[in-house]
Amino acid sequence: MEREPIALGHGGGGRMTSDLIREVFLPALANPRLEALGDAARLDPVPGRLAMTTDAFVVSPQDFPGGDIGALAIFGTVNDLAVSGARPVAISAAFILEEGLARDDLERWVASMALAARRCSVEVVTGDTKVVPRGQGDRAYVVTTGLGAVQAGAPPGPEAIREGDEVLVSGPVGDHGAVIAALRNALDPGTLRSDCGPVWDLVEALLAAGATPRFLRDPTRGGLGTVLGEMAEASGLSVEVRDDALPVRPEVAGLCDLLGLDPIFLACEGRVVAVMPSEQAEEALRAWRRLPSGQEATRIGRVVQRAPAPIVRVTPYGGRRLCDVPAAEPLPRIC
Amino acid sequence: MCLAVPMRLVRRDGPVGWAEVQGISREVRLDLVPEVRPGEWLIVHAGYAIEVLDEEEARESLEMALRASEDPGTVGGGP
Amino acid sequence: MKEWTSGLRDPGRVRGLAAEMAALDPGRPIRLMHVCGTHEHALCAAGIRDLLPEWLTLVAGPGCPVCVCPASEIDLAVRIAALPGVTLATFGDLVRVPARISLAQARTRGADVRVVYGVADAVALARSLPDRTVVFFAVGFETTACTTAAALRASPPDNFQVLSSHRLVPPALQALLDLPGETPDGFLLPGHVLTVTGTKAYEDLLSRRPIPMAVAGFEPLDILQAIRAILEQVRRGRAEVVNAYPRAVREQGNRAAREAIAEVFEAADAPWRGIGTIPGSGLRLRPAFRHRDAGEVFGLAPDPAVQDAPTGCRCGEVLLGRQEPEECPFFGNPCVPDDPMGPCMVAQEGTCAARYRHRRA
Numbered sequence: 001m002e003r004e005p006i007a008l009g010h011g012g013g014g015r016m017t018s019d020l021i022r023e024v025f026l027p028a029l030a031n032p033r034l035e036a037l038g039d040a041a042r043l044d045p046v047p048g049r050l051a052m053t054t055d056a057f058v059v060s061p062q063d064f065p066g067g068d069i070g071a072l073a074i075f076g077t078v079n080d081l082a083v084s085g086a087r088p089v090a091i092s093a094a095f096i097l098e099e100g101l102a103r104d105d106l107e108r109w110v111a112s113m114a115l116a117a118r119r120c121s122v123e124v125v126t127g128d129t130k131v132v133p134r135g136q137g138d139r140a141y142v143v144t145t146g147l148g149a150v151q152a153g154a155p156p157g158p159e160a161i162r163e164g165d166e167v168l169v170s171g172p173v174g175d176h177g178a179v180i181a182a183l184r185n186a187l188d189p190g191t192l193r194s195d196c197g198p199v200w201d202l203v204e205a206l207l208a209a210g211a212t213p214r215f216l217r218d219p220t221r222g223g224l225g226t227v228l229g230e231m232a233e234a235s236g237l238s239v240e241v242r243d244d245a246l247p248v249r250p251e252v253a254g255l256c257d258l259l260g261l262d263p264i265f266l267a268c269e270g271r272v273v274a275v276m277p278s279e280q281a282e283e284a285l286r287a288w289r290r291l292p293s294g295q296e297a298t299r300i301g302r303v304v305q306r307a308p309a310p311i312v313r314v315t316p317y318g319g320r321r322l323c324d325v326p327a328a329e330p331l332p333r334i335c
Numbered sequence: 336m337c338l339a340v341p342m343r344l345v346r347r348d349g350p351v352g353w354a355e356v357q358g359i360s361r362e363v364r365l366d367l368v369p370e371v372r373p374g375e376w377l378i379v380h381a382g383y384a385i386e387v388l389d390e391e392e393a394r395e396s397l398e399m400a401l402r403a404s405e406d407p408g409t410v411g412g413g414p
Numbered sequence: 415m416k417e418w419t420s421g422l423r424d425p426g427r428v429r430g431l432a433a434e435m436a437a438l439d440p441g442r443p444i445r446l447m448h449v450c451g452t453h454e455h456a457l458c459a460a461g462i463r464d465l466l467p468e469w470l471t472l473v474a475g476p477g478c479p480v481c482v483c484p485a486s487e488i489d490l491a492v493r494i495a496a497l498p499g500v501t502l503a504t505f506g507d508l509v510r511v512p513a514r515i516s517l518a519q520a521r522t523r524g525a526d527v528r529v530v531y532g533v534a535d536a537v538a539l540a541r542s543l544p545d546r547t548v549v550f551f552a553v554g555f556e557t558t559a560c561t562t563a564a565a566l567r568a569s570p571p572d573n574f575q576v577l578s579s580h581r582l583v584p585p586a587l588q589a590l591l592d593l594p595g596e597t598p599d600g601f602l603l604p605g606h607v608l609t610v611t612g613t614k615a616y617e618d619l620l621s622r623r624p625i626p627m628a629v630a631g632f633e634p635l636d637i638l639q640a641i642r643a644i645l646e647q648v649r650r651g652r653a654e655v656v657n658a659y660p661r662a663v664r665e666q667g668n669r670a671a672r673e674a675i676a677e678v679f680e681a682a683d684a685p686w687r688g689i690g691t692i693p694g695s696g697l698r699l700r701p702a703f704r705h706r707d708a709g710e711v712f713g714l715a716p717d718p719a720v721q722d723a724p725t726g727c728r729c730g731e732v733l734l735g736r737q738e739p740e741e742c743p744f745f746g747n748p749c750v751p752d753d754p755m756g757p758c759m760v761a762q763e764g765t766c767a768a769r770y771r772h773r774r775a
Contacts, residue, residue: 182359185531190358244425254357258379259531260338260455309773316425317432317634319461322773327752331506331529334338334381334558335451335480337452337557337606337632341419350568364534366564367671378609378662381505381554382532383561386609386668392661396639397421 006101011131020129024107028114033090033125041125043090043147051086051148053077058141062109064179066193069142070113072269075198076220077146078120082200083216083272085154085207088122092145095129098137109140120198122146153207158234160214165303166281167239170202170272170288171195171296172247173224177266178255185259185332192251197270202294206274209287215275218268222325224300225264225311227273229325232310241301241323244316260333265326275303339380341388344373354379422633431638432465438645444470446644447590447735449477449583450604452632454765458772460634470641473735474765476586477604479554479579480507481757481764482686482733485723486716487579488513491551494577494708495525501543503528503536504551511760513720517551533565540574549708553579556610559697560671563678566703575708578697581684583607584615585695590734591623598735600626600644602637605659610675612667616655624653631659678703687722687757688730722757729756732765739766746770 009016026035033041055076062069078088093113097106117124175195182189199218206213219227224246228239241264248256248263256263270293276284281299288294304312309322342354347365354363354377361382365371368384376388421427448454454474457463463472476482488511495502495517502517506529509517521527526546530536533550540548552562559580566576583604591597603616608629616627626647630640640658647654657663675697684696699707709715723729727749728742739745739758749755751767758766 185361186535187359187361190355190360192358251358254359257340258356258359258361315459315461315464316423317428317460317462317465318425319464321458321461324751324771328510331509332531333507334505334532334554335478335507337450337555337604339557339606339609362534364532364561364564366568367560367668367674369670378606380532380557380606381561382534383564385557385560385606385671386662386664389661393418396658396661397418397635399639 003103005103006097006099006106006131008099008131008133011097011129017129024110025127028107028110029117029124031123031125033123034127041090041092043125046089046149049150051081051084051150052145053080053084054143054145055080056141056143058138059180060138061183062105062139064183064194065189066175066179067196067269068109068112069140070109070111071116072196073142073144074113074116074120074122075196075269077144078122079199079218079270081146081148082198082203083218084148084150085203085216086148086150087200088120089147089149090125091117091122093124093127094143095127096137096141096143097129097131098139099131099134101139106140120200151207153212155213155216158215158231161231161235161237161275161303162214162277163237163303163305164278165214165275166278166299167228167241167301167303168274168276168281168284168288168297169224169247169300170199170294171270172249172252173219173268173271174248174252174263174266176269177223178252178263181259181261181266181332182255187255187258189255190251192249195268195270197293199270199272199293201291202272202288205287205291205294206284209283211276211280211284211287213274213276213284217273219271219273220269221267223263223265223267224273225262225323226325229310231275235303236306237303238305238307238310238312239301240304240312240314242314245298245300247296247298261330265330278302337380339378339385341376342379343376344371346373347371352384354384419633422635428460428634428638429465431635431642432462435470435642435645436467438642438649439467439469440645440648442469444599444645444648445473446470446600446602446641447473447475447598448602448604448630449475449587450607451478451481451764451768452606453477453602453604453630453637454768456632456634456637458768462634462637473598473738474732475590475735476686476689476733478764479558479581480511481760482581482689483508483511483553483579484685484687484716485513486685486718486720488517489720490709490714490716491577492517492520492525493714494549494712495520495527497712499546501526501528501539501546501548502551503530503539503548505530505553508551508553511757512754533561537565537570537574540571544571544573547573547575549575549577551577551579555581555583555604555607556675557606559679560610560668560674563674566678566706567674575706575711576699577708578679578699580679580697581686582681582695582697584611584619585692586686587616587619588622589692589695591619591625593734597623597625599648600628602630602640602644603627603655605629605631605636605662608659608663608667610668610671613655613657613663613665620653620655626653628656629659629663631662686733688733724755727756729758729766732758739769742766
């Protein structure tokens with residue numbers, strides 16, 4: 001039997017809200033702190049410094065090959081903690097749902113969220129649900145906050161970057177952005193899947209190997225290029241990238257040819273960029289390649305003296321060109 | 336103005352076809368290439384096939400470039 | 415196909431062919447012009463200019479239909495998009511191009527502006543929004559005009575209309591050749607325009623002014639082969655249209671595509687941003703399709719008071735290939751892609767934007 005879709009009453013704070021929490025959220029996300037249903041979750045103290053991050057997820061479409069908004073919300077939050085050198089401790093999640101959303105959709109996303117959280121050994125300890133009238137939202141938005149415990153050896157930040165450092169990436173770039181661009185432009189991405197996934201093991205592997213990354217970041221919106229641009233700006237240096245060293249899947253390259261996009265500015269959701277002192281680059285790559293999520297890790301370039309642009313790209317033909325970060329999301333072009 | 340890419344026609348249904356390149360596929364309009372058959376390569380611009388690609392010529396032009404770049408003599412040499 | 419696409423990008427072959435140009439040195443500086451935004455992209459992205467001998471320069475002519483679309487026509491699209499009940503669909507290239515305001519700004523202010531991959535998606539949008547009028551803002555040369563024409567011939571729904579800013583390439587080349595003063599030493603012809611038109615229209619141009627031409631594809635080896643074809647003509651003192659992109663371009667072009675354009679459109683005088691009016695270079699809907707013409711239907715026309723570029727901007731000279739972007743006093747400061755002054759910097763494929771984005775290091 002078709003179940004009633006999400007109604008405004010499910011966000012009203014009354015009995016319908018409690019029913020939705022009991023029927024959808026508690027069974028999937030089951031943990032004692034959430035089940036207490038207090039106004040706030042009370043957590044045990046953690047040793048050392050805390051890291052805190054917040055993120056809003058408005059991905060459209062919400063379902064895509066390789067993930068959905070639920071998985072993305074958990075991995076996105078945990079990954080922001082991870083590249084700050086923090087192991088996740090707890091997550092909060094607020095749902096803004098559009099009136100008329102099918103129950104099945106919500107349950108699928110929450111189940112996927114629960115699965116992702118288990119994979120990252122973290123719990124969703126508190127949450128909130130609001131419903132907006134039909135037409136005032138795009139099915140579902142998720143807003144999260146993540147708390148993490150900063151680990152020993154956490155990377156300092158872009159100001160520590162030095163000329164001569166090597167730039168590594170943990171796997172092919174642009175998979176997530178390409179999948180989403182395909183779906184938005186009525187293309188079938190075939191077997192291409194979003195790279196949506198956790199990166200904590202990649203960070204942990206570096207720290208466990210005794211490596212001291214100068215800077216770690218998970219390239220999401222804006223892709224690898226935006227991260228390179230930001231670290232160049234923050235360090236006052238430039239990054240030289242060899243185009244033929246960029247790991248780009250053939251499907252992503254094909255989609256970029258079709259839509260006139262540049263893969264380095266397409267979003268990733270499960271990759272890490274690491275800037276390493278050059279003498280540690282090889283060791284860091286070995287540590288990554290031992291992991292399933294790091295098998296295609298590779299060196300893409302190095303930090304150089306400040307050039308007239310944050311990124312200098314070396315073409316496969318030996319030409320060199322300057323590259324800036326675009327102000328807004330690149331749009332498909334026909335010219 | 337001419338972002339157009341080669342795509343292989345997978346199937347067709349009247350003026351509408353489904354074409355693929357590098358594992359990415361999409362619907363393409365075939366109004367401007369009425370004779371094309373599945374398996375042939377199209378040049379697709381903004382969702383329309385604007386020509387059927389001549390694979391023979393494609394190979395030949397590659398070979399021509401190859402020959403020339405391996406043997407500078409074929410371009411006439413210098414005086 | 416894999417084998418020849420990757421072959422046409424093979425670094426060793428590309429460098430080898432580029433190195434051969436040295437043997438074709440005519441002993442004087444040679445300036446070749448391309449007239450295609452995608453050629454500029456390909457040249458920049460592959461860094462091909464870095465590989466060519468010093469006596470050979472490649473300049474960009476008026477080859478970007480977004481750049482040459484006059485501000486007054488974008489302004490008309492903005493005004494139509496602001497009408498109640500109208501959804502305006504167009505290519506991603508256009509939405510950030512400023513006129514009085516850009517289409518992206520119009521959307522922020524409440525207009526319903528959608529980015530589509532092609533005209534077929536705009537027709538599908540019209541079907542899915544039966545209570546609204548969907549206006550497709552159509553820019554582009556023959557390559558794109560034939561898709562608009564095909565869509566109009568295929569009985570789109572009644573709520574689908576077109577605002578045509580299509581332009582034709584041969585009249586623009588003719589205007590370039592008729593300009594007094596120096597002309598380029600050769601033209602790289604835009605492969606995908608000629609896919610539609612064929613080579614004949616360009617052979618007719620040779621009778622006005624004999625200049626070597628070659629049809630170029632878009633892979634690095636395609637472009638280099640076309641350059642070589644021109645240099646060989648220069649060397650022999652010939653002026654022909656050599657087809658260096660025969661896998662896509664036939665002598666007669668694509669007949670179905672040419673017929674579609676001829677049935678739906680008629681040539682009209684049209685302004686080019688930064689250049690001025692070029693006779694017979696625009697495409698307007700024929701009377702049988704006037705009910706699809708958004709300008710006619712809404713009784714609106716371009717406002718000539720809308721300015722194309724601020725004083726001092728050299729886009730006109732750049733579009734004509736008479737100045738390099740770097741020669742403009744505004745290039746890079748303050749005129750940049752994120753805060754453009756003139757049309758060549760606004761469009762992604764604009765000569766200045768492409769050159770700025772891929773500045774040679």
